Amino acid sequence: MKEIERKFLVDHNSDWRAEAVESKQISQGYIPTLPGATVRVRVKGEAGFLTIKGPTKGISRSEFEYSIPAEDAREMLETLCQGRAIHKIRHVIHHGGHEWTVDEFLGDHDGLLLAEIELGSEDEAFDLPKWATREVSHDSRYFNSNLIGAETPPTV
């Protein structure tokens, strides 16, 4: 599957939170890989996931995601992801016929809010919610895989 995402910062003073239809805590980490692929381990609510992603090409990348037991995911997070994980609450928002997610980071990156929309093609049109501000799709500091163990990038 090809994943095409656009990513934006979120206005902290807006009422985006009132639009959330679902909110689930996510803990995720990465098995340390060489550049070219990422291996993500995620616990989302009571479900586990293992996700392999290829290199980013423009705003597309190949993605292979599999459901795994949450217990396996927790053990891999602890033992294989160098004990470093990202913790966030993922809020789902329906806007303009698209599904958006707003990730509210906890812990090390407290204060960071990242909105994402997944598109069917690189040129698909979409309506930008008023609470979405600066686009950071191409800014590698905001890649989840780069946030681990790094300084928090600008939150506005």
Added chain:
Amino acid sequence: MKEIERKFLVDHNSDWRAEAVESKQISQGYIPTLPGATVRVRVKGEAGFLTIKGPTKGISRSEFEYSIPAEDAREMLETLCQGRAIHKIRHVIHHGGHEWTVDEFLGDHDGLLLAEIELGSEDEAFDLPKWATREVSHDSRYFNSNLIGAETPPTV
């Protein structure tokens, strides 16, 4: 799951092949990782597998294996494993109440035969078949993950 394996070279002049009860071709590669974990992609017959293994401790290591579509595995082998794969025929042999596998390497490591037995504990007793020769359990040159892109280690 803990994986406890012992690994032996095989006498090329013996009749081990007559004892095989199953033989299947395997193609496998590794997503390049930093030391500490391996991420193996495997196509075995018409099935695909993704296997995460932790670091080897003695002859034990943690292992998480998941069935995936063979099509995904083939695509990952081609696009994410740097085009390098190991190809081998895995023969299953029943001996002394245990299941052994003999891997007959093809391509780059043609001529290499590796027998393996999986044990329930590190000190479990087993009968060594007469065709099994030198033990190489602790020799990292024979780890599948190290055979990729490397010289073939001694085959006797």
